[in-house]
Amino acid sequence: MIQLEGLEFRYPQSTFTLQISSARIAPGEHTALIGPSGCGKTTLLNLLAGVLLPDRGSIAVAGEMVTAMSDAARRDFRIRKLGLVFQNFELLDYLSVCDNILLPLRIGRDLRVTADKQQRAADLAERVGIADKLDRYPDQLSQGERQRVAVSRALLLEPALILADEPTGNLDPGNKFLVLDLLVDYAREYAATLVVVTHDRELLDRFDRVLDFQQLNQWRPA
Amino acid sequence: MRGVLYLAWRYILWHRWKSAILIAAVTLVVYLPLGLQLVVERTATDITARADATPLLLGRRGSPLELVLNSLYFSSDYPQPLNYGQQQDLRQSGLVDPIPLYVRFHSQRVPIVGTSLDYFEFRGLELAQGRQLVSLGEAVLGARAAEVLGVNVGDTVLSSPESVFELAGVYPLKMPVVGILAPRFDQDDGAIFVDLKTAWIIEGLGHGHQDLTSSQAAGAILKTEGERIVANASLVQYNEITPDNIDSFHFHGDLSRLPLTAILPVPRDNKGRVLIQGRYQSNETLQMLSPREVIDQLLETVFAVQRYVLVAMVMVAVATGAVILLVFLLSWRARRGEQLTLLRLGGSRFVITSLMLAEALVVTLLALFLAAVLTALTITFGGPLLQAVVM
Numbered sequence: 193m194i195q196l197e198g199l200e201f202r203y204p205q206s207t208f209t210l211q212i213s214s215a216r217i218a219p220g221e222h223t224a225l226i227g228p229s230g231c232g233k234t235t236l237l238n239l240l241a242g243v244l245l246p247d248r249g250s251i252a253v254a255g256e257m258v259t260a261m262s263d264a265a266r267r268d269f270r271i272r273k274l275g276l277v278f279q280n281f282e283l284l285d286y287l288s289v290c291d292n293i294l295l296p297l298r299i300g301r302d303l304r305v306t307a308d309k310q311q312r313a314a315d316l317a318e319r320v321g322i323a324d325k326l327d328r329y330p331d332q333l334s335q336g337e338r339q340r341v342a343v344s345r346a347l348l349l350e351p352a353l354i355l356a357d358e359p360t361g362n363l364d365p366g367n368k369f370l371v372l373d374l375l376v377d378y379a380r381e382y383a384a385t386l387v388v389v390t391h392d393r394e395l396l397d398r399f400d401r402v403l404d405f406q407q408l409n410q411w412r413p414a
Numbered sequence: 415m416r417g418v419l420y421l422a423w424r425y426i427l428w429h430r431w432k433s434a435i436l437i438a439a440v441t442l443v444v445y446l447p448l449g450l451q452l453v454v455e456r457t458a459t460d461i462t463a464r465a466d467a468t469p470l471l472l473g474r475r476g477s478p479l480e481l482v483l484n485s486l487y488f489s490s491d492y493p494q495p496l497n498y499g500q501q502q503d504l505r506q507s508g509l510v511d512p513i514p515l516y517v518r519f520h521s522q523r524v525p526i527v528g529t530s531l532d533y534f535e536f537r538g539l540e541l542a543q544g545r546q547l548v549s550l551g552e553a554v555l556g557a558r559a560a561e562v563l564g565v566n567v568g569d570t571v572l573s574s575p576e577s578v579f580e581l582a583g584v585y586p587l588k589m590p591v592v593g594i595l596a597p598r599f600d601q602d603d604g605a606i607f608v609d610l611k612t613a614w615i616i617e618g619l620g621h622g623h624q625d626l627t628s629s630q631a632a633g634a635i636l637k638t639e640g641e642r643i644v645a646n647a648s649l650v651q652y653n654e655i656t657p658d659n660i661d662s663f664h665f666h667g668d669l670s671r672l673p674l675t676a677i678l679p680v681p682r683d684n685k686g687r688v689l690i691q692g693r694y695q696s697n698e699t700l701q702m703l704s705p706r707e708v709i710d711q712l713l714e715t716v717f718a719v720q721r722y723v724l725v726a727m728v729m730v731a732v733a734t735g736a737v738i739l740l741v742f743l744l745s746w747r748a749r750r751g752e753q754l755t756l757l758r759l760g761g762s763r764f765v766i767t768s769l770m771l772a773e774a775l776v777v778t779l780l781a782l783f784l785a786a787v788l789t790a791l792t793i794t795f796g797g798p799l800l801q802a803v804v805m
Contacts, residue, residue, distance in 0.1 A: 243758050264762070271760025282755040286428030287421070298417030299761035305417070329428075345759075 193219040193353065193385040194240065199249035201239060210235055211411035212249075217401075219254075222379055222386040224396050227405030233389040236405070237355050240387070241274055242266035254352050254385075264301070271300040275346030275384075277356035277375070281338040283330040283345075290326040293317065293344045309348070316344040320374055336367030343374050354379060356388040360395065372398055418765060422772035433777060439738060440781035441788065443731040447724055448785065449792040454720050456793060458713050461487075464600055465709040467537070469687060470510070472500065472694065473676040475701045482708045485515050485676035487601045488525040492518045492675065496700060498610075499670030501677050507693070509686035510679035516613040517675045521571045524559045526606045528613025536680060539602055543567050544593030547609050550663060551655025553589040554607045557597035562604070565591050570654075571606060573616045587616045588654040614672055615655070615663065622655065622663035746770055 194217040201210040210232050217223050225233050238244040239251060242258045251258045254273060261269060270276075283292045293313040297303045317323045320340040322333075330338055339359060346354060354375060360368035372388070372395055379386040388399070396402050426433045464486055473481040474494035481493045495516075504512040513536055516528035527533075531546065534554075544567035547554055553571055555563070565571060572586045589608060597603055614620050636644045655663060665672070679702070681687035694702035753766045 238758075241758065267760045267762055270758075274760075276758060278755075278758075282751075282758075284421075284752060284755070286425045291424065296759055298421055299756055299759065299765050301762075303417075 193217055193221065193254055194387070195250075195252040197250045197252075199239070199246050199251065201235065201244065201246045203235075207413065208232065209411040210239070210246075210409055212236075212408055213410060215403075215408060217385060217387065219385055220379070220383045222376060222398070222400045223388070224399040224402045225387060225389045225405055225408075226391065226393075226396070226402060229391070231405050232409055233405050234357050236408075237357050237387070237389060240353075241276060241355055242270055268301060271296050271303070272349055273352050275349075275351035275354040277339075277342050277346045277354065277359045279358040279361040281330070281335075281342045281362075283338055283341055285330050287329070288326065289317065289322060289328050289330075289333070289341050290314075292330065292341050293348055295345060296348055312348060313344065316347055317341075320344050321370075334367075335362050336364065336370065339363055339367065339371050340374070343371060347378055350382060351384060352382075353385045354387070356386070358389050358391065360390065360392055368392065368395065415768070418768045418772050419776075421769055422776055425769075425773055426776055436738060436741065436777050437781045437784065439734055440778060441784040443734045444782060445785040445788045445792075447727045447731065449789050450720065450723060450727070452789060453792055454716065458716070460600070461709055461713065462706065465705040468678060468705045469681055470679045470690065471676055471703045471705050472496070472504070472512075472679055473701060473703070475697075475699055478701065478703050478708045479712060481676060481701070482703060482705045484517050485678070486705055488517055488527060488605050495673035495675055496677070497670060498672045498674055500700065501674065502670060504677060504679050504690070507690060508682075509690045510681050513678040513680065514610050514674050515676045515678060516610055516673065519613065519616050520574050521606055522563060522574060524562060524571075524604065524606055526553075526573060526608055526613065526616065528608050528610045528616075530610060532680075533607070533678070536678065537598075537602055539598065540596045541593045542596040544591070546593060547607070548592070549655070550609060550660055551587070551589055551612055551615070552592045552608070553612075554593040554595060555591055556595050556603040556605045556607070558603040559606055560591070560594045567591055567594060585618065585653055587612070610674075611665075612655075614665065617673075619672055620663055620665040622659050742770070742774055 194215075196212050196215040198214070199210065199212040202208065225236070227233050235244065239246055240253065240258070242251075242261065246259060249259070253269075256269060256273075258266060258269065284295065287295065290310075290313055291298075293316060294305050294309060297305045297309055314323065314326065317326055320343055322337055322340050322344070325333060325337065330341070333341065339362070343359070346356075356375060359375065360371055363371060375386060375388065376398055378384065386399075388395075390396075465482070468486055471482060471485055473485065474496045476494050480491060483489050484491070484493050498514065501512045501514050504510055511532065513532045514528075514530055515533075517525055518528075519526040533539075534546070541554070542557065544554070555565065555571070560566065563571060569591050570588050571591060572588050575586055589606075589612065595602065595607075608616075611620060615622075638644075679690060681690065691702050691704075694700055756766050756769075757763070
């Protein structure tokens with residue numbers, strides 16, 4: 193599902209370098225990516241999502257060479273094939289829960305909000321337990337509910353790959369298991385690949401595989 | 415694009431107070447100069463139309479503007495009067511048909527215009543209800559005056575005393591309303607028209623009282639010297655002209671010496687106009703005016719003020735525009751997080767820029783719509799308002 197070869201990335205005016213000679217995540221595999229803060233986990237997720245482009249090397253996701261795509265193609269790929277979940281939820285405060293879930297359809301090329309998609313949004317909300325809050329706004333929700341909205345948004349277009357960047361980082365113990373279980377259950381049901389960046393070792397037994405980013409990244413500061 | 419417009423609309427609704435302030439600011443920036451320009455133009459058109467319809471005006475020497483404002487627009491102070499005899503002189507010239515005007519009194523701030531029936535013909539005034547002035551003491555009201563005073567045909571209007579503290583001054587005269595004019599949307603709508611002699615009676619230059627030879631008045635007689643009878647204050651003076659007492663109303667002295675505020679000389683032809691103007695050119699006590707020239711001078715002043723105001727408004731508009739632009743730019747910066755989210759989710763920079771521009775577009779379109787509504791309201795109602803202010 194995910195194939196990294198000779199990957200190298202460096203931020204301008206920074207000494208930090210991400211260097212991965214080869215890595216592979218199998219289709220449908222549920223992977224936890226662990227490592228200390230600031231080690232580059234989020235950077236790797238952004239590279240996988242095509243938000244950042246590597247200086248060298250290639251990234252292939254679901255058989256498509258992300259590093260060879262045009263900007264527009266990468267955006268299209270991101271919106272149709274990937275589900276992204278962030279630590280800070282990244283919901284738009286001026287949109288209702290329903291509109292936040294449907295957001296990808298409003299910003300994507302050739303995508304439209306149809307009755308089917310609205311039904312899908314309602315079904316997802318039902319599944320994550322916020323069906324009665326579709327008309328509410330993010331500031332009227334608890335942290336756990338916000339993350340469930342963000343998860344519903346990520347799953348709207350039935351992604352083949354879910355990338356979650358510390359999705360439970362801001363949640364209480366009850367909600368963190370709930371949110372992670374939602375992601376894992378979805379991935380299992382749809383045979384989707386799941387990559388979750390996390391610090392929380394309590395959650396690791398829910399994954400098929402745990403990747404230590406410090407071992408993955410071959411660059412060592414001088 | 416529909417999705418972007420939807421997001422922009424939701425953003426504006428969510429930040430409704432901020433958006434309302436922005437919309438109000440843009441509305442005012444657009445509306446104020448435009449509205450002022452239109453109102454001034456409309457007012458100028460209305461004012462000059464009446465001046466154009468009045469070829470000449472004769473009055474006592476003094477402020478030409480005061481004379482024109484009093485005689486054409488029934489505003490301004492009472493100008494120095496001329497004599498009724500001047501009208502007879504004009505008529506005898508054979509060059510013009512003079513229409514007398516005596517605009518001095520009011521009824522609850524509504525001007526009372528003493529004139530002749532020729533005035534109605536000259537201005538093309540038509541009755542909507544009732545009949546024309548037939549008898550002394552009757553009043554015909556303009557449409558707006560009737561509305562303001564809340565009277566109909568058959569009701570009465572009372573002239574206002576000039577000063578409540580002047581015991582020997584002008585006493586109110588009760589006048590039956592016999593007709594109401596059709597609306598014309600000019601100054602005639604806001605006036606009460608009476609016969610010239612009725613206006614003189616309001617002033618006390620003519621009066622009616624008990625017959626001094628009757629038995630009821632016997633107690634009021636102080637002395638009799640030939641035809642001259644002197645009575646005390648118990649003699650009943652009438653404050654209303656009725657069919658029963660109309661015969662008792664009379665004027666003392668020479669009618670030709672009674673006052674007028676102005677005369678509208680209607681030239682029989684252009685030659686008559688030029689000749690009559692020439693005759694009064696060097697008159698030391700009277701002035702023959704062309705109202706259009708006087709109004710043009712007034713409007714020149716109004717336009718000069720308007721130009722300064724417009725320049726100031728344009729400067730304010732530029733400053734406001736700069737502030738609004740700054741607000742949008744700051745808002746753009748403050749929303750970096752949101753833009754990043756949209757990018758990461760798969761939105762393009764074009765979508766993000768379109769979103770911001772769509773918000774500005776919606777605000778601008780709403781503001782333009784409001785400015786258009788305000789301008790339409792101003793055109794409808796602002797003209798008479800400014801005219802009242804200018805007058």
